[in-house]
Amino acid sequence: MPERLLTLEDSSLSERVYTALRLALLRGKFVPGEALSLRSLAASLGTSPMPVRAAVQRLIAEKALVQTASRAIIVAPFTYENFKDLMRIRMELEGFAAERACMSKDRGLVGRLKGFNQSMLEAAQRHDVEAALAANYSFHFGVYEAAGLPQLTDMITNLWLRAGPYLAAVQRQPRASEILSTNSFKIQDRVIEAIRTGDRKAARFSLAMDLRFAFAWFVKTYDFSDNRLGGPLKRDGTEGTGPDVRPVSRDEPRRNVKAYSD
Numbered sequence: 001m002p003e004r005l006l007t008l009e010d011s012s013l014s015e016r017v018y019t020a021l022r023l024a025l026l027r028g029k030f031v032p033g034e035a036l037s038l039r040s041l042a043a044s045l046g047t048s049p050m051p052v053r054a055a056v057q058r059l060i061a062e063k064a065l066v067q068t069a070s071r072a073i074i075v076a077p078f079t080y081e082n083f084k085d086l087m088r089i090r091m092e093l094e095g096f097a098a099e100r101a102c103m104s105k106d107r108g109l110v111g112r113l114k115g116f117n118q119s120m121l122e123a124a125q126r127h128d129v130e131a132a133l134a135a136n137y138s139f140h141f142g143v144y145e146a147a148g149l150p151q152l153t154d155m156i157t158n159l160w161l162r163a164g165p166y167l168a169a170v171q172r173q174p175r176a177s178e179i180l181s182t183n184s185f186k187i188q189d190r191v192i193e194a195i196r197t198g199d200r201k202a203a204r205f206s207l208a209m210d211l212r213f214a215f216a217w218f219v220k221t222y223d224f225s226d227n228r229l230g231g232p233l234k235r236d237g238t239e240g241t242g243p244d245v246r247p248v249s250r251d252e253p254r255r256n257v258k259a260y261s262d
Helices: 008-026 038-045 049-061 080-101 109-125 129-146 150-161 164-171 174-197 200-221
Strands: 065-067 073-075
Touching: 008 038, 008 049, 008 150, 008 164, 038 049, 049 065, 080 129, 080 150, 080 174, 080 200, 109 129, 109 174, 129 150, 129 164, 129 174, 164 174, 174 200
Parallel strands: none
Antiparallel strands: 065 073
16 A cells, blocks of 8 residues: 555644754754654654654755754754855855845835844844844844845755754854854944845845854864854954965955846
8 A cells, every 4th residue: 555645634744844954954953963753853843753754754855954874863964064065055055045135126125134234233232142143043034035036045944954053053152143243243234234225236245254254263263073053253253273275355366246237
């Protein structure tokens, strides 16, 4: 007898479970290499293992989770080379989305982005890291959705799933969150101004610079060999180890923040 099809109720539940797990990965609730138990996840979500299994298989297909040879489910491991490649791709795609957002006819867009950016800063200043990350997420996806290209937003979302370790690292360092958010606030304010004035080149450049700054902090702070944070942070929010990666400047060659043409 063929395996039974999911009922509409089962399908809806599976989708909700998938959304919950996906959001947890997007917000850094799991660390790289962490083993996941279907039963434990089901218990946490208040459901049976069946919809959890279906959701996990989707996340494996999206490369956010990995099934080992022993059939264990783990959060995808994190390496420096993978992260570097991931950020390069994100700079291209997310910069392009910011450029496209400059053409949005949504009159309320700039006001919403300013609100998200301010909320991120205020949350970080009171060391509410989770709220700061949530506001940062809202800011970025407010920009990406304004690009008006749903497939582009889906691609960016899938890339964010693999950046969970970065978010997990920030959550464990409230002081670092304040430093990062303060710098991001200034850079993201440039993104907003560029969208307001329709300056597509500046929007793309500033969004990419925001990602590059975060990358520079992360590679100086995260121990890729052990998939964990390194030693205590300095006052400037870095540990002082790892590659010397600096934020881009306006004088840097355009190969780092390349503009697409329509």
